[in-house]
Amino acid sequence: MKTYLAIIAMDIRLALRLRAVIFFNYLFPLIFFFAFAMFMGRDQGNIAYVVRMSVTLGVLGSGFFGAGIRAIQERELNILRRYKVTPITPAPLLVGSMVTGWIIFLPYIVLLLLLAHYLYHMQLPAHMFDLLVFISLGLIAFRALGLVIASVANTMQEGTILVQLFYFPMLLLGGATIPEEGFRGVMKTIHEFVPATYLVRGMRGMMANGQTLVENWLPTLALVVTTLVGGLIALKLFRWEKEEKIRSSAKWWVLVVLLPFIVMGVLNRLGWLKWPSQ
């Protein structure tokens, strides 16, 4: 426990010393929020939509760039190599990354909800705690996914390509930037398989319709499973040194992390899933 706490405390300090972390975690999403809020007007539904978009942008950025790309950077710079000679396992480093991301991100969520409420009169969710737990699970799940990408990418170039392959489809097809009502045909089908869809759908139910975490048990479960599976895969495939290359076939492990969402996409298409009203 001493090791976990020391790594988390250090990670938080290091993150807060980096201007890029402050900019991408706080300033950039806030600028984004204010710009869209001004553009879309003071309508309750529109503001809630902008909040969801800002949160999703932050969650995806934190997962793919904050956790994934940073882990690759630390390996490429031989920083992880120094940890390798100590008696610790990769577990505290992975847990530290997930917890640090959450601790840094949570104040932003609270701030965003309060700004939306006080400046734009958005009604606060009936079950605020449930919403915060749900977003937290989403953040940790996407950080786990980012860490899996870091563990299967042999170089920064590979990692960047993989991250872009996940980041942009999730941003554009998850229902955060383009509302899900706008998807038709093939796009609708793809939308059902995108993990971010379930994050956005859960947030929407809780923010707009006063739903609870229990009512959104399905996306909640998917996020929990993703966290656990992603965490285990990242642990199994963890590499301390850039010289330790992983075989190309190991990249398929990323799909294993996405399995809960693939299953949900299939069940959804078959009409076997019953969603609370959106």
Added chain:
Amino acid sequence: MSTSPVIQVQALEKRYDKVEAVKGIDFQVAEGEVFGLLGPNGAGKTSTIEILEGLRPRTGGEARVLGFDPDRQTQQLKDRIGVCLQATNLPAKIRVHEALDLFGSFYTRSISTEQLLKRLQLWEKRAAFYETLSGGQKQRLALALALVNDPQLLFLDEPTTGLDPQIRLEIHGLIEEMKSEKRTVVLTTHYIEEAERLCDRVAIIDEGKIVAMGTPRELQQKSREQSRIDIVTAQPLNAAALPQWPEALESKLDEDGRSLTVYSSRPARTLFEIMRWLDQQGLQLEDVHLKRPTLEDVFVELTGKKLRD
């Protein structure tokens, strides 16, 4: 020096796909000994040391370090040893004292950060970010991190490579301090003077095999090269009048008659006799040099290549 081995290695092998990096080497390191692995880049030094540190699994043979099997008791072993890696880094924005506190928290036993900072001459830099440190300060911090758990066994993998001569001397001083504290040190290097100055025993390693092992003096004595005595006198010498010095193998006098070179198998004895003869002849000595064969000479003889190849 105690004779109980801290490290025992038998028929150690390491293969990377088709490349045999370590080809069945044997050696032991006793408690309190500074043991050097000397060889050119790619000789197998780092592979050997990393197997012993528990960083890489061996392909064959046996290894025990502090009684632990590095492959199977990795965490227990890492908790007891100190390691200074050849190429490593820390986060740019970590402060010096934070790095020591953080790494200290990973071990069951750790020593005071303040004590380490003062000892490694980093006290003034304790609040500095890692990115602002000079090369020498970074290396001192790397050594401080290796000492953070107060280990009795230290592995130093090319600790002075890439550093300028003055900083190299500073690091040598620190390693000598570790030696005086009776810590066991395994050092890899391709700097001859480092091995000669610091090591109690040296194993010369080339293409994955140990080609010679012993104290630096023993290895130098194995050399076919002879010690050379260079003498410069104020007055010219007469070549025909030069005596046959005891143990001298060959004498050469330069054209000016003032520079004499004598090759000897026992240079101290020969030099003493030369001095006595010069005194008897009333000749004034201006300069004298004694050059023994270096480990580099031994290495070249044994492997046919230079250490920096």
